[in-house]
Structure formats: structure tokens, C-alpha cells
Amino acid sequence: MKTPAVFEQAEKLSFKLDGQTIRGHRWLPKNPPVKRILILHGYESSSKKFSNYISAFIKKGYEVIAFDAPAHGESGGKEINLPLYVKMIDAIFKRFGPIESFMGHSFGGLAIAHFIETVPHDAGTKIALIAPATETKTSIDIFFQFLGLDEEVRREFDAMIIERTGNPPTYFSVRRAMNHISASVMWVHDEDDDITPISDVLKVKRDNPSNVKFIFTKDLGHRKIYRDEGVMDSVVDFL
Secondary structure (H helix, E strand, C coil), rough: CCCCHHHEEEEEEEEECCCCEEEEEEEEECCCCEEEEEEEECCCCCCCHHHHHHHHHHHHCCEEEEHHHHHHCCCCCCCCCCCEEEEEEEHHHHHHHHCCCEEEECHHHHHHHHHHHCCCCCCCCCEEEECCCCEEEEEEEHHHHCCCCCCCHHHHHHHHHHHCCCCCCCHEEHHHHHCCCCEEEEEEECCCCCCCHHHHHHHHHEEEEEEEEEECCCCCCCHHHHHCHHHHHHHHHCC
């Protein structure tokens, strides 16, 4: 994709993570920043797809940081998984933080939730989740159904996840992580999302978390939702 003009104004950043070069950008305001925000993209995406958000936050006086996840965009590597994505966020937080505001789409939203629950924070921390990958188990279910794989393969697959991470697929869940998150959260999700189903989100809503504001859209699906001008305005105003 063509590099958005706003990226030509950015400071280029990089660091090593597990032997791979992770690349990103930072935009510093002319005056002391109102807040520092980290933008995180989803699977098979990149930070450059969020240039409109970056421009909007710059106008609001934010310091904006955006990195490409391993094996995505300008970053090195050949694979991505949730523990690695969370490890990247932790490295960014330690190098360029503290960070008070976070915005993530899809896989990036899941990674934010799993990072935030591990660090001290309070209601002053703000998180905007746009169509987050709510339940990893659901993603695996869809994958197995699509390929027509049987239960024996599924058991072996789940066992491999437990062996590699020490946790079952159900652990990798925004709903579970929300039990340990006190940040102020805006959650935007489309009713017609065919990647991260609304049914998983409604379970979180029924939990009635007092720190989460839900916004539901229609006919935007999983990818159009973050490009929608109304959604962008709501997210920017919230943060």
C-alpha cells in the first residue's frame, strides 16, 4: 500500500524482539503532549491503515506511537501469535511509555486486553477496542469448521497450545481479561462481523462491566468498521 503522507512526518523507531527487528513510528506534538497513545493493528494489517486516526490524534495534541507487529508491515519475523504480540506491547511500553491510551483493532484489541491486565492501571487508562478478537476459541472453531477437521485433530491442536503457553484456548479471551481490567473502555463492534462474532461480544455485555461502553454498528462488518468516519470520531472523542 502507498505510504500515507502523515508517515513522512514521523520519527522512525525500531528495536529487537526475539532476534527480529520491530519497526514503528512516533509523532511528537509541538507542545507537551496531552497524552501518549499506542495504536495496534489486527492480523494481516499494518499501522499504515490507521493514518486517519493518527492525523486526528495529532490534531488533538497527542503523542502517537504505532508499530507493526512481527511478520507484519515493516517489521521482521515469520510468525505472529498472541504471547508474542503482548511481548511486543510490553517492550514498547517499557521503551517509550508510560502510555495512557490504547487503541486496537481485531487481534490488536485482544493483545491490548492481555497486556493491560498484567500492568498497574486505573480508570484513567483509556482503551478503545474496535472489533476485538473476543474469543480465541471461537476463532479456532471457525477455522476447524472451515477445513472440516475432526475432533481428534482438535484435541491435539488444543494440547499443543497448552504445551506451548501453559493455558488452554479459553484463556486467550477478552471476556476473561476484562475481569482484571479497571481501565475505561470503549468497545465498538458490528452486528454483521463475520470474523469476530457479535455473539461473543454480547456475552461480555451481559456481564455488565461498569467500565465498558459498548457501541454497536450495522452493515460495517469486520474491516469497514475502523474506516467508518462516525466510528473514528467516536473513538477519538472518547480517548
